[in-house]
Amino acid sequence: MSTVAMTVNGKTVSGDVEGRTLLVEFLREGLGLTGTHVGCDTSQCGACVVHVDGASVKACSVLALSCEGAEVRTIEGMANPDGSLGVIQAAFREHHGLQCGFCTPGMIMSAADLLAQNSDPTETEVRSWLEGNICRCTGYHNIVKSILAAAAEMRGASIAAE
């Protein structure tokens, strides 16, 4: 066992982990942040996507110990400070971008990284970006719509702020 410390959703946390403990296990079992899901064992499905130092990563493919000192953000950290849904979350609700909800946290975290890099993606770019996130319920139609709508909303907000 070794001790690892990192910042998760703005809070400093630490815990004892084995060398083989994955980041997703540390988040779910160690910290009780069960919004990050495990849908496969080959790093294909993307249900476990979180942000590490601002970039989306699959938390099933990262050792907890390798995140020493990192800034980690999970789905539990995506709402607005007042607890209301963030822009991307709200867009998923508005456009029915989720059904069973299991892939949803990964989709939101992945989409957030896309929109941070590309504020005005095309439909093709959104579909291509989601290559690492599998959804079995929605046929992706409404997920793509949700992300495009969130992008427009965020662009509108940033124009309004200027």
Add this chain to the structure above:
Amino acid sequence: MAKDLDGKTQGIGASSKRREDARFLMGRGKYTDDINVVGQTHCHFLRSDIAHGRIVTLDVEAARAAPGVVGVFTAADLEGVGGVPCGWQVTDRHGAPMKEPKHPILAEGKVRHVGDPVVAIIAETPEQARDAAELIALDIEELPAVIDMATAAQGPAVHDEAPDNLCFDWLFVAENAEAVDRAIAEAAHVTKLELVNNRVVANPMEPRAAIGEYDLSRDEYTLTTTSQNPHVIRLLMGAFVLSIPEHKLRVVAPDVGGGFGSKIYHYAEEAFVTWASARVGRPVKWTASRSEAFLSDAQGRDHVTTIELALDAENNFTAIRCHTLANLGAYLSTFAPCVPTWLHGTLLAGNYKTPLITTNVKAVFTNTVPVDAYRGAGRPEATYQLERVIDKAARERGVDPAALRRQNFIQPDQFPYQTPVAVQYDTGDYDATLTKALDLADAAGFAARRAESAARGKLRGFGIASYIEACGIAPSSLVGALGARAGLYEAATVRVNPTGSVSVFTGSHSHGQGHETTFAQVVAEMLGLDEGAVDIVHGDTARVPFGMGTYGSRSLAVGGSAIVKSVDKIVAKAKKIAAHLMEASEADIVFDNGQFTVAGTDRAVAWGDVCLAAYVPHKYPIESLEPGLEETSFYDPANFTYPAGAYVAEVEVDPETGVIQVLGFTAADDFGSVVNPMIVEGQVHGGLAQGLGQALMETATYNADGQLQAASYMDYAMPRAGDLPMFTVDHSCVTPCTHNPLGVKGCGEAGAIGSPPALVNAVIDALHGGGYPVAHIDMPLTPQAVWQAIQAVRPAAAAAE
């Protein structure tokens, strides 16, 4: 685009946003694996890596001594525990019951598929359980694996009870067989097609999980499990496997991350953790890895079929004859026998007035993962063979495939329509959905689009398929006569609270369908309440009185009807209370939009006042009416419901590589009345993606040794966002169901039923249009399969030039 009816913002017809979304979007969902119980242990199953063999050595002593191990169990420890039961019995054409060999919780001396559980290890942590499994000595004497259905009769017996590996040989409708043979012999034209409905893996994104708990002080068990029907699990596991009476067994299915059929069934793992929780005296938790899911979740489809369609000189369909080999896998899963029989043979009339139909189904045991219902279940297999053979017939006869369908459609004035395959359709208009789909897909502009593709060296194709399905499963007396070992009604309790809010306890289970929203819309509409005043409770046998669960697109048609029935009883009682409060005759009370009035007067009492009076019965007809306002109903449907529609696929094929691009997909469905258009459209989108996945890329193939060759997402091709187009979906063609109170038919499976034949028809059309006369390609239409089909006819194409 989801359009609200009449601009409604809530109630029936409104695209109400889903109330369940907030918890999922914030990471606050509560799926089984998210739940940790104080004192819990972790279970790992050592599974066979050999498809067929006898267990020669099984030594678990080293595992028992490993760090953290709490218990190690084999079949020898499970004395008195029953096998996993089957819920449906099919009778053979010769009158004998199907062969029904035992499906043990842990392998008893023999393993029958890769993934068959042999040993259960319980430890303090999942890692310790897995580590201990490495210390188990398991030697299996390998037997030849039975994989190919066509030669299964010659292989070694998977089960001693079925020496030729045949579970049953089913003929339907037997009385018509001679007439069908005669009609085919005398037909002006017969189109014959051999095809494979490929095996697929359901793959809900949440892997199965289960937590068993035993409370010694009360002698009570609780199972938390990833199920579509917790009451059914309580019944099957309690009565047949563990001999625990209902009042000592609670089954909870919390948030469940998709099912698509695979979470209907009772599985060995959930029985084991329940049983073991009492043996080790601590809660036992198991969560499947995705690899385990591939090797243990019931899989879908896997039919090999020959269909013959007879036409007269005017191209009227005169008869259909089918022969199908249906793969059951190594054991009978809960509803497996009814899928290739009663959910398949009864749908072979499709949307057409073909007078004579027979089908023969031979159901075969193989050394593969069990097969059971997967989204659509039997109906996609029926639709695929019909809609493919009709397209082939149109080509052979040189007629337009849409016109050939229209000519043979059951006409609107023919309803109710008694098919020659037992079921009676109540209502429909198949021409309307086909016209709608062709319009939305711009059929008229296709020729120009094809020319544009051709100019780029690409082959453009246009494919259509009609479908009908039997949903709203099902009238209990009918399915009982057909072999079901359960009733298929639904139950609902509507509890009006003293201040007028409403709690609804439904036996349906939502695992993505949005019942918490849709059911609340129905109740709010009926009672004139705000949707927010209605709460929907599901998924817990301790809270919900009874239920048969969610599958077969039955939740609104059957579960919703049970809720309506209870609300009707509530309103009837509330009227009595209102009459007493207003000192009027009950017959004069009118209830509308949350207000009770005396007809023809301005006297009124509000909903809330009546509810309060029911629980504070000071001024109350106490001699004739009990206090309280709560009603329970069981609704048993009078018939199946029959959603139907027409789908259009437009594709582009690259003849050099065989790569298919799906350029557009249009679905025009008649679901009867619609409660939440947004949710209905979402259901269609998801169904389309699964059907197109099956048609384009998904397949679960086994090698000769019985190894599943695509047993992870590295190998099994799940459709990704980039594989699919935006869909055009429409549900404006409405013929309401005639026998349930909401007029609804069900929408969950349609997309997966109609899309495979439309897609394959489009690809075949593209190839023919490009001068490649390919008659058929079996799914999945991978680039390799398409390219090979093109190569096979290239000489002919070249010679024709």
